[in-house]
Structures are given as C-alpha cells and as structure tokens.
Amino acid sequence: MPILVRLAWRNIWRNRRRTWLTLAAIAFGAGLLVFNIGLQMGSYAMTIDNTVRIFYGHLQVQRAGYLDAPKMRTAVARVRELADRIGRVPGVAAAAPRAYGFALASSATRSYGIQVVGVAPRREPGVSNIPGLVRRGRYLSGDHAMEAVVGRRLARNLHLDVGGELTLLGTGRDGSVAAVAVPVAGIFETGSAEVDRGFVEIPLGTFQEVFSMDGAGHAVVVRGRGVAELGNLERRVRAALPPGEDLVVLTWDRLLPGMKELIDLDFASSWFFYAALVVVITFSIMNTFLMSVLERTREFGLLLALGMRPRRIGAMVLLEALVLTLLGLCLGECLGVAVNAWFYVHGFSIPGMEELAAHFNMPSAIRPRFTPFTLGSGPAAVFAAAMLSALYPALRARRLRPLEALKAA
Amino acid sequence: MHTHQPARRRRAIPILLALALLAAPRGGAAASAPGRPDPRALVKAAIDYWRGTSSDSVVEMTIHRPDWERTLVLRVLTLGSDRTLVRVLAPKKDAGTGTLLVKGTMWSFSPKVNRVIRIPASMMHQSWMGSDFSNNDVARSDEIVDRYRHRLLGVERDGGREVYVVESVPLESAPVVWGREVVRIRDDEVLLGHDFYDQDGRLVKRMRTLEVRVMGGRPTAARQRMEKVEAPGEWTEVRVRRVAYGARIPEAAFTLSALRNPRRF
Numbered sequence: 168m169p170i171l172v173r174l175a176w177r178n179i180w181r182n183r184r185r186t187w188l189t190l191a192a193i194a195f196g197a198g199l200l201v202f203n204i205g206l207q208m209g210s211y212a213m214t215i216d217n218t219v220r221i222f223y224g225h226l227q228v229q230r231a232g233y234l235d236a237p238k239m240r241t242a243v244a245r246v247r248e249l250a251d252r253i254g255r256v257p258g259v260a261a262a263a264p265r266a267y268g269f270a271l272a273s274s275a276t277r278s279y280g281i282q283v284v285g286v287a288p289r290r291e292p293g294v295s296n297i298p299g300l301v302r303r304g305r306y307l308s309g310d311h312a313m314e315a316v317v318g319r320r321l322a323r324n325l326h327l328d329v330g331g332e333l334t335l336l337g338t339g340r341d342g343s344v345a346a347v348a349v350p351v352a353g354i355f356e357t358g359s360a361e362v363d364r365g366f367v368e369i370p371l372g373t374f375q376e377v378f379s380m381d382g383a384g385h386a387v388v389v390r391g392r393g394v395a396e397l398g399n400l401e402r403r404v405r406a407a408l409p410p411g412e413d414l415v416v417l418t419w420d421r422l423l424p425g426m427k428e429l430i431d432l433d434f435a436s437s438w439f440f441y442a443a444l445v446v447v448i449t450f451s452i453m454n455t456f457l458m459s460v461l462e463r464t465r466e467f468g469l470l471l472a473l474g475m476r477p478r479r480i481g482a483m484v485l486l487e488a489l490v491l492t493l494l495g496l497c498l499g500e501c502l503g504v505a506v507n508a509w510f511y512v513h514g515f516s517i518p519g520m521e522e523l524a525a526h527f528n529m530p531s532a533i534r535p536r537f538t539p540f541t542l543g544s545g546p547a548a549v550f551a552a553a554m555l556s557a558l559y560p561a562l563r564a565r566r567l568r569p570l571e572a573l574k575a576a
Numbered sequence: 577m578h579t580h581q582p583a584r585r586r587r588a589i590p591i592l593l594a595l596a597l598l599a600a601p602r603g604g605a606a607a608s609a610p611g612r613p614d615p616r617a618l619v620k621a622a623i624d625y626w627r628g629t630s631s632d633s634v635v636e637m638t639i640h641r642p643d644w645e646r647t648l649v650l651r652v653l654t655l656g657s658d659r660t661l662v663r664v665l666a667p668k669k670d671a672g673t674g675t676l677l678v679k680g681t682m683w684s685f686s687p688k689v690n691r692v693i694r695i696p697a698s699m700m701h702q703s704w705m706g707s708d709f710s711n712n713d714v715a716r717s718d719e720i721v722d723r724y725r726h727r728l729l730g731v732e733r734d735g736g737r738e739v740y741v742v743e744s745v746p747l748e749s750a751p752v753v754w755g756r757e758v759v760r761i762r763d764d765e766v767l768l769g770h771d772f773y774d775q776d777g778r779l780v781k782r783m784r785t786l787e788v789r790v791m792g793g794r795p796t797a798a799r800q801r802m803e804k805v806e807a808p809g810e811w812t813e814v815r816v817r818r819v820a821y822g823a824r825i826p827e828a829a830f831t832l833s834a835l836r837n838p839r840r841f
Contacts, residue, residue, distance in 0.1 A: 240641070240643070240644065269702070271684075271693055271695065271696075271699060273691070273693045273694075277696075278693050278694055278695070278696055279696060279698070280696065280698055280699045280702065334689050334691050334693065336684060336686055336689070336691075336693055338703070338705070338706040341646065342639055342644075342646045342705075342706040343667070343669045343670050344664075344669070344670045344673045344686055344688065344705070346686035346688040346689045346691075347688070347689060348689040348691065
C-alpha cells in the first residue's frame with residue numbers, strides 16, 4: 168500500500184468518535200437515498216403496472232397514425248392472427264386483439280357518446296382487469312355472443328341494469344351505419360371514472376360484424392412481466408411484427424401520456440428533497456475535514472519543514488476524504504439495500520391500501536426496485552458532493568507555509 | 577307558420593341551406609338594394625327567404641378519402657326553417673336510416689335496431705354519417721341573426737352577378753365552436769361558399785358551391801363540396817339529383833313516428 172494511503176487511513180482513525188459520526192452521517196444519507204429512490208421507483212412501477220393492467224397494457228401494436236388520429240379505417244388486418252403471433256414472443260405474458268369504435272350508446276331514455284371496444288373474451292383477462300372487475304352479472308361469454316359489458320357510471324347514466332338493452336349506433340369501417348341492440352351481460356367498475364363512464368365492451372366477433380371490420384381490429388394489447396422489462400419486451404415485439412404492414416409498437420407512456428407526466432412531475436418534486444439531503448450531508452462532511460485540517464496545522468507545518476511537498480499534503484487530505492466517503496457509502500449502500508430487501512420480501516404497504524387494492528383486483532404492497540439507478544444515483548450524488556466539499560480543506564492544506572504553520576496554535 | 581319570431585336564422589346549413597335557401601321567391605330586399613347592402617339585412621333576407629317554404633329533393637353525397645370513397649343517396653325534406661328529414665335511400669346496407677331535425681334537436685333512426693335515438697349535444701360535433709359535415713352543420717338552423725354580428729366584407733363579381741361576402745362573428749354568449757364564419761351569397765341568394773374559422777382565426781373547413789344550375793325552377797347550388805383544411809384529399813360532395821320547391825309536405829312528416837316509419841312520407 169502506498170505510503171500516502173497508509174497515512175490517510177491512520178489519520179482517519181486518529182479521532183475515532185468523529186470519524187464514526189461522519190461515517191454515520193454519510194451512511195445514513197446514502198442509505199436513505201437508496202431506500203427512498205428504490206421505493207419511489209417501485210411505487211411508480213406498481214402504479215404503472217396497475218394502471219396499464221386496467222385496460223391499456225404495457226404496450227400496444229397499432230397501425231401507424233392510429234393513436235394520433237383514431238380512425239376506423241386505420242386498422243390492423245387479421246388482428247387475431249397478429250395477436251397469436253405476438254403472444255408467442257418470449258417475455259409476453261399475454262396478448263389480446265381489440266377493435267375500437269366510437270358510438271352513441273343509448274337505453275330507452277338517454278344516449279351518450281362512448282368508446283366501444285371489441286375484445287376477445289378469452290384473451291382479454293390476460294391483459295385487462297376489467298373482466299375481473301365485473302360487479303354485477305358476468306363478463307362476455309363468447310366471441311360472437313350478442314351481449315355487452317358496461318362501466319358502472321355509464322350504466323347508471325343510462326339507467327341500465329344487467330339484462331337491460333343497450334343500443335349502439337356508430338359508423339362502420341366502410342362508412343355504413345353500424346347499429347346493434349344488445350343485452351347488458353355485466354357491469355364493471357374499475358375505479359377510473361374515465362373508463363367507468365365511457366367504455367362498453369362487446370365480443371370482438373360481434374364488433375367486427377357490426378362495424379364491418381372484415382377480420383380487422385385496431386390494436387393488439389400486450390402485457391409483459393412488468394415495467395422493468397419493458398425495453399426488452401418492446402424490442403422483441405417489434406422484431407416479431409410482420410414486415411410491410413406499417414405497424415408500430417406503442418408503450419404505456421405513449422398510450423397514457425397523462426400518467427407519464429404525473430410521474431415526471433412527482434419525481435421532479437422529490438428532487439428538491441434529495442438535493443436538500445445531499446447538501447446537509449455535504450456540510451457535515453465538510454465540517455469534519457475542515458476541523459481536521461485546522462487542528463493539524465502544526466503537524467502539516469512539521470511535515471512541510473521536513474520536506475514534504477504541499478501538493479502531497481493536499482492529496483493526502485483528499486485521500487482521507489475519499490476513503491472516509493467510500494467507507495460511509497459502502498455502509499449506506501448496505502443499509503439501504505438491506506432495508507429495501509426487507510420490504511421487497513414483506514412488501515411496503517400503507518394502512519388501508521390492502522383493502523382498496525383487493526377491491527380493484529390489484530397487488531396491495533409496493534416492492535422497492537433494484538436497478539443501477541436506484542442503487543447508484545444516491546451514493547453517486549453523495550460521493551460527488553463529498554469530494555467537492557473536501558476540496559476546500561485540501562486546498563487550504565496546500566497553501567500552508569512551514570514557518571507560519573509551525574507557529575499556529 | 578308565420579307566428580315564429582322574425583329574424584331567427586341564417587347560419588348556413590351546407591346541405592340543406594343549398595336546398596332551402598334557393599327555394600325562395602326571387603328578389604330579396606337586400607339583394608336588389610343599390611349600393612352596399614346592410615349585411616344583417618342581407619342575412620335576414622336570406623333567412624326570411626326560406627322560412628315558410630318547403631323542399632323535397634334527392635341528393636347524392638359522396639364521401640371521399642384518399643384510399644376509399646362511397647356514395648349515399650339521400651332524400652331530403654324540409655319545411656319552414658326548422659324542420660328537416662333526411663332519409664338514406666341507398667346503398668342498401670344503410671337504406672332506411674333517417675335523421676330528423678326539429679328546431680335544432682336531432683334524432684337518428686336506424687332500421688337495424690328499429691330505434692330512434694336522440695343525438696346529445698355533446699355529439700353535435702361528430703361527423704354526420706361519416707361525412708365531413710358535422711351533426712351541427714346539418715342541424716344548426718337555429719343560430720341566428722341575433723346571435724351573430726355580421727359585417728359586409730365586400731362585394732365580388734361572379735359572371736355578371738354580385739356576390740356578397742359577409743363575415744359573421746358569434747357573440748360572446750353564443751354556444752358555437754367557431755370564432756368566425758365567412759359566407760358568400762350571390763345576389764339571387766345562392767350560397768357560393770362558407771368558411772369556418774376557429775377561435776384563433778385559422779381556417780378549419782370550407783364549403784364551396786362548385787356548380788349552380790336551374791333546378792326545380794330556380795338557380796340551385798347543384799354541387800357543393802366540404803373540405804377540412806387539415807386533411808387534404810378528404811372531402812364530401814353533395815350533388816342534387818332532383819329537387820322540387822314548394823312541395824306540399826305535411827308537418828306530420830317531421831315527427832318521431834314518421835322517422836321510425838319511412839312509409840309515412
């Protein structure tokens with residue numbers, strides 16, 4: 168070990184109590200960052216997974232341009248076959264074909280503009296929570312069944328109950344009038360007002376007949392194993408698309424831009440907290456180093472008098488800071504990971520959350536995430552700040568003149 | 577019939593206006609006035625014009641898209657200023673489908689489900705029968721002189737005739753999406769064009785009369801095209817096949833039961 172490192176190591180432990188306190192500050196700060204960021208990312212991942220599981224899927228395959236201008240004619244040909252094909256892609260937990268249309272839904276007395284979704288009743292449960300959220304009646308029974316499930320708010324608005332007749336009136340893919348009257352098989356409640364008020368699901372086969380779709384649909388909805396693996400999933404699905412059909416893969420952040428913004432906003436606001444934390448830790452570290460440099464002025468003066476270069480002294484101080492910080496970060500990382508691991512196994516949940524989650528067919532506990540970002544970003548920030556704060560004492564040490572230093576109290 | 581409030585409407589209704597506006601007896605006051613006519617009077621004249629008249633026509637509506645086109649044959653009955661019934665005659669798939677408008681309220685009937693459905697206000701901006709006309713374009717016979725401020729922008733010449741260019745801006749309180757509309761009315765009341773601008777003053781869509789012919793004894797806008805500025809290559813064209821003005825149509829033809837039962841008209 169180079170002499171300088173040995174010196175630094177020994178110097179650090181000359182004042183044990185202070186060193187431990189500083190280590191504790193660094194470790195606590197870094198650990199808190201690791202824990203918090205991991206938990207935060209975990210909660211985002213859970214929010215995303217839960218939200219996309221209601222209806223949108225982790226990603227969807229659509230015809231290019233459909234998302235921005237949803238026209239009936241911008242359809243995916245042979246959507247069932249495409250769903251089968253995508254369903255075989257490794258990493259895909261479920262893939263289901265869908266067709267979307269706009270229609271006027273009416274009961275005997277009222278009418279509302281709504282989104283009609285044609286779904287494959289057997290595939291849909293793999294990508295959407297709606298089949299499991301039917302509160303009254305049941306979900307769709309067969310691909311060509313003449314029946315519909317509607318959201319609870321819409322049912323209430325239309326004064327419809329299970330067994331009541333729902334009339335849909337829209338425009339088919341060929342421009343013809345698409346009209347059908349179907350009994351309500353079930354009423355679902357997702358908790359999302361938008362979905363509960365504006366959605367009607369009918370079997371895909373029925374949809375294709377009514378809207379003259381000729382085997383086409385508008386999307387293949389894909390659920391993967393989780394948001395964490397989205398990047399790989401997206402690449403694989405893209406690679407599996409049949410060539411020359413002008414299809415695009417859209418991930419949840421494109422499908423639900425509002426949610427992406429919400430998360431970004433939330434994340435931005437937590438930056439202030441993290442920054443404040445790092446600043447506090449930084450001052451504590453800086454204090455330690457400055458104190459130690461000031462205390463050792465005479466000692467440095469002696470070293471200088473014996474012929475040690477000022478640069479070496481500065482380097483030694485920096486080295487002390489580096490060793491101390493790294494030590495603290497190691498402890499902090501262990502601490503953060505340990506806490507997160509505990510919550511990963513047991514789940515982090517807020518009182519009341521479990522009941523709510525069970526009601527909406529969702530997992531109840533947040534599981535912290537472990538990624539290079541959640542593990543590394545906090546400690547990296549602390550490290551950078553600590554090194555920066557050690558610069559001042561180090562520079563001070565470099566500027567010492569032997570005689571004056573020796574005379575110092 | 578003449579007990580209606582005077583001076584109610586004027587908002588051009590592309591398909592129907594074409595049919596109804598022209599139905600008028602020749603010689604609206606504004607049209608024959610020398611110099612620069614008062615735009616409000618002009619508009620009012622155009623309205624008074626087709627109030628109290630009726631028409632029975634068959635028109636073809638072609639919806640054109642870059643990759644696709646389709647034509648519907650429609651029978652259009654109008655009575656006074658606020659009753660209109662449109663029935664699809666062809667293609668077979670849509671035959672019998674009807675739209676009834678009474679005083680700005682719209683109902684739709686589909687024989688497939690044998691049901692009359694009232695179109696809610698929230699859907700008035702949706703496309704009518706998949707065309708470039710919105711339900712509003714078809715329905716709003718009710719938006720009027722009183723709810724708009726009119727200004728004569730200029731007088732143009734068109735084949736020896738005068739064409740009045742009138743700008744109509746909805747009053748603050750008017751429940752309209754448009755910021756501004758510009759209408760071109762020929763001195764014999766034939767509507768030559770109707771531009772719709774949004775609140776930011778951008779042209780959103782425009783209707784042009786491509787052909788004026790004497791039909792049913794009057795100059796009629798025989799071919800009109802509606803285009804959205806943002807979607808070039810997409811348009812809807814309405815061609816009048818035949819039209820009879822002043823036909824005797826009973827008010828009973830404009831009822832929900834008549835809508836449901838096509839034999840009644």
